[in-house]
Amino acid sequence: MRRTMTTLSTLAVTVMLTGGATALPAHAQEATPSRFTTAVAASSARPPSAAAKSTRGQTLQRARVWLTANRGRQVPYSQAKKWRDGYRQDCSGYASMALGLAKPGPNTVALARTRSLTRPIAISQLKPGDLVIDAIGDSSSRHVVIFEKWNNTAHSSYTAYEQRGSHGTDHRSLTYGLKSGSQFKAHRPVQFGD
Structure with a gap:
């Protein structure tokens, strides 16, 4: 059942x-x-533009969809293609889909810098549905993941959803942004209202 x-x-x-x-x-x-x-x-x-009403739970629920959306397998990674739902098959397209943003979704730099979409927060303040973003570099080095939960009280790792090259959609333990000087920074989607 x-x-x-x-x-x-x-x-x-x-x-x-x-x-x-x-x-x-x-x-x-x-x-x-x-x-x-x-x-x-x-x-x-609701029209896609009404994403401002999305909740953290809805964001994580949408993120889970791509883990099995490809006939029971994860959506393959591509910077050139869009998935059946109209979102790009790269990390920022995946994050945009999970957040319910307009298709095909803003790129990683726009997710990090557009204040009507996200605002910077301390990594220690991460909550489910927040983003961890590296917006520096080029299309082969920038990346965004969707935070789900801390793995321990020491906050030495967390579980997140990501769309990564040569693998596709993934749900795994990560440490991006936890080391001093990391280019990965925490961002809170403004649609959550906190």
Whole structure:
């Protein structure tokens, strides 16, 4: 039952993000919780520009979609292609999709420097859905990841979602930005309102 619910949740969010319609088997429709169905219906009724109302939980939920959106596998990385949902298949396109920003999404530099999108915070202040960004260098060295949680009370590593070259979408433990002098900096999406 739990696996069915996870698959249904992923499918429903994928449909919501792509704007498509997918028929679920009758038994699957009956097993879907009404609060999730209501949330998906409300989210899909909003235009993409209404991302200012997105929550941290919704951001992480959207980030999870790309882990299995490619027929059960992660979305492949590409700086030149867009995924079926209209977002670029690079790290900044992935972060933009998770945040519900306009398609195809701003690049990494814009995510870090556009104050209507994010504001700098201390790395120690990271909360779920915040971004850790290296906006220095060129397209082969800039990167952005979506923070999920600290792995320990010492804050020596964290778990994050990322779209990385030669792998695609990933959910793993990272230390970007934790060493003194790192080019990775923490940024809070302004849409969260805190």
